[in-house]
Amino acid sequence: MSFKRFPSLTIYPNPLVWSVYSTRSMFAIASRAVKRLAVRSPAGAAPMSSIVSQIPVPTSPTPDHPGEPEAPKIVTSTIPGPKSVAALERISKIQESGAVHFFVDYEKSQGNYLCDVDGNTYLDLFSQISSSPLGYNHPAMKEAILDPKNFTLLMHRPSLGNLPPADWVDRIERTLLAVAPKGLSQVQTMMCGSCSNENAYKQAMIWYMSVQRNGRAPSQEELETCMLNTTPGSPNISVMSFNGAFHGRLFGCLSTTRSKPVHKLDFPAFDWPMAPFPKLKYPLSEYARENAEEEQRCLAEVDRLFREWKQKRPVAALVVEPIQAEGGDNHASPVFFQGLQRLCKEHGAAFIVDEVQTSGGNTGLMWTHESWNLPTPPDAVTFSKKMVTGGFYYADHLRPKESYRIFNTWMGDPTKIVQLEAVVKAIKKDNLLQGMSIVGNYVQKGIEALEKAYPQVISRTRGMGTLIAFDCATPALQGSMIKRLRELGVEIGGCGSQTIRLRPALTFQPKHGKVFLEILEQAIREAAQTM
Secondary structure, three states: OOOOOOOOEEOOOOOOOOEEOOOOOHHHHHHOOOOOOOOOOOOOOOOOOOOHHHOOOOOOOOOOOOOOOOOOEOOOOOOOOHHHHHHHHHHOOOOOOOOOOOOEOOOOOEEOEEEEOOOOEEEEOOHHHHOOOOOEOOHHHHHHHHOHHHHHHHHOOOOOOOOOOOOHHHHHHHOOOOOOOOOOOEEEEEOOHHHHHHHHHHHHHHHHHHHHOOOOOOOHHHHHHHHHOOOOOOOOOEEEEEOOOOOOOOHHHHHHOOOOHHHHOOOOOOOOOEEOOOOOOOOHHHOHHHHHHHHHHHHHHHHHHHHHHHOOOOEEEEEEOOOEOOOOOEOOOHHHHHHHHHHHHHHOOEEEEEOOOOOOOOOOOOOHHHHHOOOOOOOEEEEOHHHOOEEEEEOHHHOOOOOOOOOOOOOOOHHHHHHHHHHHHHHHHOOHHHHHHHHHHHHHHHHHHHHHHOOOOEEEEEEEOOEEEEEEOOHHHHHHHHHHHHHOOEEOEEEOOOEEEOOOOOOOOHHHHHHHHHHHHHHHHHHHHOO
């Protein structure tokens, strides 16, 4: 994408897609009356039968949320409604706010339903950009917040690297270590996904340079030149990532992010290698040979890049998402990821798995990479979003020898560990991982049935658990489909150039899936009538 000039830039209605409007403000767009399309059968014809109603609704161990609405309810003629528009006008005077969907009444929101300030109720399949694990006002979360034993952590913000609370280790053992990826017992908390990745890169580089020095202490020249941002103290090493990747917006992370220009434009970046990520064809069962060849092509290119960059800026680490989320919900097989780990070992680089969006249970697993059956654990696994806190697990050999190498003021947030403890308990008590697999299979079957009926509208349905996505026929249709679903009471997001992705809470049940599929079917039928 190239830009000859920049008129007013507005991200609307989907903050994950950069749209350019020359003169219209988002308020003018929001205030226009929406002409709702009525889906009617031809005169004299029988009513159109529902496709998704023919798919049996499974049972799930996931319990109901008390006081949760039965269905979405839209009471305003426009989305956002007038109260949200007024609030948008106020906030726009003090900050850029083009990404705001609407303002939310979090007190009224319950379970999988989100209420806005205008009284509209939405079925939430976006879950705060995939970061809300138990939905809204979950009893276990409320209990944890109101527990007097947690009040001191809510009042204070300790510098965890210097002055951790008395029970800090106990809390880590009950949460992060209780659900740790197999084979990884070292963990460091952080604030968010970006800083988790950023510090995992740094830790991998510390290890890599220690290996290059054969374990010797840094030389005086290295100590002096690092302060000048020159070699050998600031070495010419790199982190390899993939086209379509998103690893965050800090400077190191941004150099490995390759999803959209809006993330990177105008910012200096490190000269680091980018490898191709497989572009799989769907349905997988019909393209097994082609997809295997595509993955082998990409692995061969990764190997070539390792060798090429060894001569100019050796690769200290490779980072990859189990499912490329922001880049378009792109998948690959376990064979591909096994091949990446093998190449990292062959070339002496750390293998970092970015599970910021895929950890915490949405795929039916706490850690999606565990579906790969790797011979050994990754060198590092980063997390955030549904894990509530940020951070990363790492292998023993990546542990720094000196203090303050990986450090900041807070090194995480104890209140997030309080919340995570409630989440971990709920996942185990309510069998939420099993629930994710059940409802995910049901919803994916429903979308596949709609794709079969309307191939001109949607395609490439794919997913694991409830991390499900499908492509719209065009980028323009992606935007209009998200807008129409919101008008019908579904809060959902996009990714890539024309993909719509599902990111519900872990409390999402088949009954919620049924509501979504019925609304999606209506939106797809309406879109088909205009094509």
